[in-house]
Amino acid sequence: MADNRKDREANKTIDDLIVDIERRIKLFQEGIDENAQAYEIAELLEEVRELNKERYIELLKSFPEDLKADVLSELSKNAQEDALEAIDAKELADIIEEMDTDDAADIVQQIEELDESKAKKVLNEIDEAESKVIRALISYDEDEAGAYMQTELFKAHIDETIGESIKRLKELKNREELDNAYHVFIVDNKNRFLGMMPMEDLVLQGPNEVYRNVLEKEGALTVTVKPNDPIDKVIELAGNYNMNVIPVVDNWGILLGRITADDIYDLMEKQATDQIYGMAGVQEESEESENIIKAGKTRAFWLGVNLITAIAASVVIGLFDSTIQSIVALAVLMPIVASMGGNAGTQSLTVTVRQLALGDIDPTEAKQVIKKEVLLSLGNGLVYAVVMGLIAYFWFNMPMLGVVIGLSMIINLFFAGFFGALIPLVLKGLGIDPAVGSSVLLTTVTDVVGFFSFLGLATLILL
Amino acid sequence: MADNRKDREANKTIDDLIVDIERRIKLFQEGIDENAQAYEIAELLEEVRELNKERYIELLKSFPEDLKADVLSELSKNAQEDALEAIDAKELADIIEEMDTDDAADIVQQIEELDESKAKKVLNEIDEAESKVIRALISYDEDEAGAYMQTELFKAHIDETIGESIKRLKELKNREELDNAYHVFIVDNKNRFLGMMPMEDLVLQGPNEVYRNVLEKEGALTVTVKPNDPIDKVIELAGNYNMNVIPVVDNWGILLGRITADDIYDLMEKQATDQIYGMAGVQEESEESENIIKAGKTRAFWLGVNLITAIAASVVIGLFDSTIQSIVALAVLMPIVASMGGNAGTQSLTVTVRQLALGDIDPTEAKQVIKKEVLLSLGNGLVYAVVMGLIAYFWFNMPMLGVVIGLSMIINLFFAGFFGALIPLVLKGLGIDPAVGSSVLLTTVTDVVGFFSFLGLATLILL
Structure with a gap:
């Protein structure tokens, strides 16, 4: 499919695209892979739209009513919006009547978001029984099963x-x-x-x-x-x-x-x-929009939260500025402790978030989950404490510096495993999506603990 | 479902579990939600197994042949292994003959991993036509469509x-x-x-x-x-x-x-x-194993890679040790630049990895994708450069320190967006899974660029 698209995108003109679309319309009307044709026609239309928005609308309008319905459902949200604005209420009603009720509800909801009075007009034009069904389906939240139900059966x-x-x-x-x-x-x-x-x-x-x-x-x-x-x-x-x-x-x-x-x-x-995006502090709905500002704003929110937590970690470092001034090697090494904690914690966090989502674990099993994650993180912490301790020793020729970084790594990886498991479990228990924001919470912990334990131990042991 | 499980797990004895299992066996035999009963019986059996492994095997063996087949397919890999070891070749062959070919191939493959000679025995006991089909299905790689095909139709x-x-x-x-x-x-x-x-x-x-x-x-x-x-x-x-x-x-x-x-x-x-785990440096297969060492080893591998990249970043810091010694504020602030770069880069990386996986973008569109990601990251970089510049200025009462951190943040977030998009696109283009390892590669870039630009600019401007 990717190859297919690659060829198409090489340098096709609108006329080339139309030839392809017409061939597929014929197949659609013969009943050969109707869903697949509708999908491919929608993809081709999106390419036409990129070249010329008016031709896109013209073409869509020229389709037979049943194909229009199927194609409209398959278009991207941005392309749908253009079509819903360009097509009048009467015709939209005809198209929607061709759709299964779940798709129809989807489209009516989008019309509502663009222009409430148009949505009302459309619903009035639709057969009364069906418009009642659509109204009922629209009333469900997008996280509820009802929103994805069709009444045709x-x-x-x-x-x-x-x-x-x-x-x-x-x-x-x-x-x-x-x-x-x-x-x-x-x-x-x-x-x-x-x-x-x-x-x-x-x-x-x-x-x-x-x-x-x-x-x-x-x-x-x-x-x-x-x-x-x-x-x-x-x-x-x-x-x-x-x-x-x-x-x-x-x-x-x-x-x-x-x-x-x-x-x-x-x-x-x-x-x-949602899970993958949530953990990274992005949001599907904003990313999908053609308005880049919308995506930027959601991302900016989470970057802002991250900035606050990074400043918190810096405040911790600031507590030990005189220690750093006397041993600059500490400034060189301290990001390693934080980075290893962040990484090990993210491993625990990711596994816990995903297994919660798949129903493989639930908050009642918190104890076992935390125990396992602490064991894993701490186990690796011990290994890399020795490795990093030796490296620090030879790098700066200070045996006790090796001890300090080793100990602080063990402490940080213990907390990394503990909070990596605990944070999503608690969020889930509170009914909050454990994917969103948990990553920022976690790195706050691993940064603060990492810097505090490393610089604190250094102050105690090395000065 | 979670509530359901919560009740069950409260403090059920094996006898309680067996009562529940027997009730479901009756429903299974009446043809009421056969798949659902098999799944629930498998879940109950897993609980029996946690309490007593022998009773688990006994119970499974006592089931009628068709239920045995359905339940065995629904059990976790660990529970399956116990059963495949405990049941003899002749009986396994009978059970496998009850399965659809895709499930049968799955089980035979697992027997093979445990004990090759037993797998051979099992295949010899199975009806020749079917064992030929199973042999063919096993030959497909687990990433190939053939491995999930059933021949019953x-x-x-x-x-x-x-x-x-x-x-x-x-x-x-x-x-x-x-x-x-x-x-x-x-x-x-x-x-x-x-x-x-x-x-x-x-x-x-x-x-x-x-x-x-x-x-x-x-x-x-x-x-x-x-x-x-x-x-x-x-x-x-x-x-x-x-x-x-x-x-x-x-x-x-x-x-x-x-x-x-x-x-x-x-x-x-x-x-x-796979995507979610890949980005965090964990692996589903190892995580599923009851042998915690296996999960620990995979995680250790990626932690080791992370350690190497963290040391690389530290070497960069080490280049500027005398600068840090004269202005300790640099040590306090430098993790902020790296952290913001890592975060913004992860946002770009995550969106690119996911959209590649869903087929929403492909490597031929690299230019547009990179442009969009750089714009987003750089845009937010400008905003937070001003914010952080002012904070640094007031915190340390050094106006030029504000300029240095602002500039380095802009530089780092530019590279974050650029490499956040580029890395997965290049990996995908090379036929490598863009989820695995891309995160470590990216944070290497944002750490190195972050520390180098911040400390380098500080050396140039502040000293």
């Missing part, structure tokens, strides 16, 4: 025969109201969810078989989430139970919708990106 | 009628040879892959319809991977094209198997964990 009543239900499926399909069914969701009179089975089970049963019997004979999938459940739970269930579709029910067990594998992929990637 | 010939193929599906199902079909894979006489369609399309067609006609009318999914493709490609395809099953074909288009959503979930999590 294939449902059957427990006392229905398979033949009857298949007739309904055919109608749904003919009206193009349901793309990928994959499962049948079995419900009772009150629309309460009773179980889900893969479509192939229908193929295997006679058309006169009643669902109740199939359910009794074959079992079913009954694990669900609630719309207010955190998305981390969705990811955990999907991964642990190998579910490619997760039903969403309310507190009374009423079936509301389903979350499909493509959304689960997105959620997993988002979760991982 | 539902295939139909292009000139077959749907009715005939459904008859075969029923037989496969009755012989329990295929669990989750989800799609039908259409092939020609030579077993060349022609397209895949969801099972529901079969429900909608009459039994006398021939696949060739359906394919022409409805289209199909035709995107595939090759067994030697890197798993990153699998993840990219799944995410971009919203595929929950990916067919695997060889160079001649012959259908070899499929990769299913549950494996894609695992791959996505593994990719993210």
Whole structure:
């Protein structure tokens, strides 16, 4: 794929891109890899947009309605915004009606962010039942399962025969109201969810078989989430139970919708990106924006926090300025103690943050986790204390300087392991995301402890 | 789920755990959430194992064969190893025959790592056709798509009628040879892959319809991977094209198997964990081991690399020892310049590493990426240069010290952004994982540049 893109980006003109787009539209209309075509057309459109924004809008507008819907969902947020501004409410409503409800809710929410009155107009133009569903989906927070749910699914009543239900499926399909069914969701009179089975089970049963019997004979999938459940739970269930579709029910067990594998992929990637970015003090949403100032501001915030903690560490150094003045070697060596502590601590921190996220450990196991991390960090601390002690000894020809740096390294790596594990565990216990900011907290500890123990011991032992 | 586990871990005895396990076995046998039950039983077994290893093995051995297979696949690597050592070759062969081929290959590979002669025995006990498949799957590298493929799938010939193929599906199902079909894979006489369609399309067609006609009318999914493709490609395809099953074909288009959503979930999590761990200098495989020495060794390696780079930075400081001796304030302030550079550089590095992994950028776009990162880092550098310059001025009452720290901060944050983007781009271009080790390389740059520019400017301006 990268090679593919490389070729494309070589020096393609808009006309070259359009030829490629038209070829893919034909495939899309023949039903050959519709999702893949929509994605690739969206990628090609992004290139057109980089060359000429007006042509981009023109082209998008010229697409057939169903392709417009699929492509719009696949575009980057910045490209979407351009399109949502350029296309009028009436046409947007037509496009949105072609979308699955989860994608539709996504787009309406974005219109709302750009122009609230336009969003209202769009919702008024949409079929009432659907606009009600969209309004409900928008109301969920982006960290809640409900925000990723689609209401399109294939449902059957427990006392229905398979033949009857298949007739309904055919109608749904003919009206193009349901793309990928994959499962049948079995419900009772009150629309309460009773179980889900893969479509192939229908193929295997006679058309006169009643669902109740199939359910009794074959079992079913009954694990669900609630719309207010955190998305981390969705990811955990999907991964642990190998579910490619997760039903969403309310507190009374009423079936509301389903979350499909493509959304689960997105959620997993988002979760991982949030963690990686959080630990470095950057934020996905700001980084994605084309407005570089937005990314700069978020980064500046964490750099500012880092500056404060760095100054704190400097204040510690300042306490020992006369010691440094008499032995300059201390100024030369002190960053090593801090750096090793920061590194060992980051190792502990990273492992703890990630294992918390994957559900491999939880705050109740704090004791074991801390013990393990302290052992690891301290163990390596002992090894490198000896190594660095000898180096310092030979470098400055001062045996006791070797002792001082060795001891302070042991002390700092002990604290590095301890706080590397403790900080994320405490944050998680408090309900705070353990990835964000934990790294700055940790290096404050390892810098302060590193400088204090090294310069303090030097003052005691060497002066 | 965390709450659930918390309750369980409170103070459960083995007998409590067994009651829970037995309840879940019953549900498993009734077909209610089989995957979920297998996962939960595996989790409960892990707790039994912590209390008593022998009871763990006894319990596992007492399970019905199909449950044994499912549970064994869900156990942690350490628990699996215990079981693979305790169960004899003949019984292992029976269990493995119950597994899907991808899980079977996984287990056989582990047996091989523990005891090669036992692995041979196991393979000899397994049905010849299946053991041939397993041998082939084991031959793939763990970074290759083939290693995650299963050969179980539902295939139909292009000139077959749907009715005939459904008859075969029923037989496969009755012989329990295929669990989750989800799609039908259409092939020609030579077993060349022609397209895949969801099972529901079969429900909608009459039994006398021939696949060739359906394919022409409805289209199909035709995107595939090759067994030697890197798993990153699998993840990219799944995410971009919203595929929950990916067919695997060889160079001649012959259908070899499929990769299913549950494996894609695992791959996505593994990719993210590798990145997060790689940047911190830890390694998943060593961390997972119960042998703490193994984790310690990998961590020690990166700490050792860090020590070397920290010493390099100290050598730079050593060049300016007489400057420091005359102005001790320099020793107090110098870690701030290095720390801010390290932080800003890590922000650039993290964003670049992640966007490379997600395919959002690639090395051909190096110029733009570097430009953006330099702008961001330098922009924040200017802001904090002024802030820190003023602080240094008032703290030590030396206006020119403020100028020196401000200038060196600007220089260091310029290099931080530049190398933060450049290092992962170059590594990726060289085919090296840009997450691993890039962080150490970067902080070497920001430490050396930070100390050199600060102390160098101080020597020039202040002395």
